[in-house]
Amino acid sequence: ExxxxxxxxxxxxxxxxxxxxxxxxNMNHEYMSWYRQDPGLGxxxxxxxxxxxxxxxxxxxxxxKVSRKEKRNFPLILESPSPNQTSLYFCASxxxxxxxxxxxxxxxxxxxxx
Amino acid sequence: AQSxxxxxxxxxxxxxxxxxxxxxxxxxxxxxxxWYVQHPNKGLxxxxxxxSAATLVKGINGFEAEFxxxxxxxxxxxxxxxxxxxxxxxxxxxxxxxxxxxxxxxIGTKLQVIP
Numbered sequence: 001e002x003x004x005x006x007x008x009x010x011x012x013x014x015x016x017x018x019x020x021x022x023x024x025x026n027m028n029h030e031y032m033s034w035y036r037q038d039p040g041l042g043x044x045x046x047x048x049x050x051x052x053x054x055x056x057x058x059x060x061x062x063x064x065k066v067s068r069k070e071k072r073n074f075p076l077i078l079e080s081p082s083p084n085q086t087s088l089y090f091c092a093s094x095x096x097x098x099x100x101x102x103x104x105x106x107x108x109x110x111x112x113x114x
Numbered sequence: 115a116q117s118x119x120x121x122x123x124x125x126x127x128x129x130x131x132x133x134x135x136x137x138x139x140x141x142x143x144x145x146x147x148x149w150y151v152q153h154p155n156k157g158l159x160x161x162x163x164x165x166s167a168a169t170l171v172k173g174i175n176g177f178e179a180e181f182x183x184x185x186x187x188x189x190x191x192x193x194x195x196x197x198x199x200x201x202x203x204x205x206x207x208x209x210x211x212x213x214x215x216x217x218x219x220x221i222g223t224k225l226q227v228i229p
Contacts, residue, residue, distance in 0.1 A: 042221040102160040
């Protein structure tokens with residue numbers, strides 16, 4: 001089954017404790033992206049990757065890091081989480097030509113930073 | 115630069131009546147436009163997309179949208195609402211230029227369907 005998986009689905013952590021949210025897709029997609037969803041703000045793009053070893057900032061990259069060492073994986077790293085990073089996070093992937101191909105979304109990761 | 119404005123944060127309709135969710139966009143380039151739906155505690159699913167072909171786009175579950183360049187609008191409609199349509203809907207604009215890809219979501223419209 002074609003899918004995007006994220007782990008963990010739920011995470012409660014404390015300020016400053018480094019964490020990684022994993023994202024994996026099995027569709028051989030070139031493009032992957034991370035979003036955060038906050039009430040009243042919709043989804044905002046954090047980082048995206050056009051292909052292996054090619055990443056770029058989205059609209060809200062501060063406090064986040066990403067890497068793309070393999071085509072299927074695109075982990076999101078919070079080196080020193082803060083309470084304002086409490087949010088619902090979505091990973092998405094699509095084939096070449098984002099403008100024509102739909103994005104496939106993961107189930108989401110709900111992060112709480114205390 | 116590009117932006118998306120969803121004109122209503124909440125829309126309430128009775129079951130069996132028409133649905134209209136409004137979206138206006140701004141883009142310096144010819145945009146591609148999408149509507150996604152998010153049911154409670156679920157991920158996002160594509161409803162329909164406009165990619166410079168037909169201006170009237172049909173999607174899943176009876177939804178359709180019309181691209182109007184002169185009005186910079188891409189409103190989502192459905193002739194008759196069903197209880198299962200209750201969800202949050204997002205209008206999205208994308209720009210794909212020289213390998214650079216920019217995606218902008220609207221803030222979402224929550225659709226309530228009253229029995």
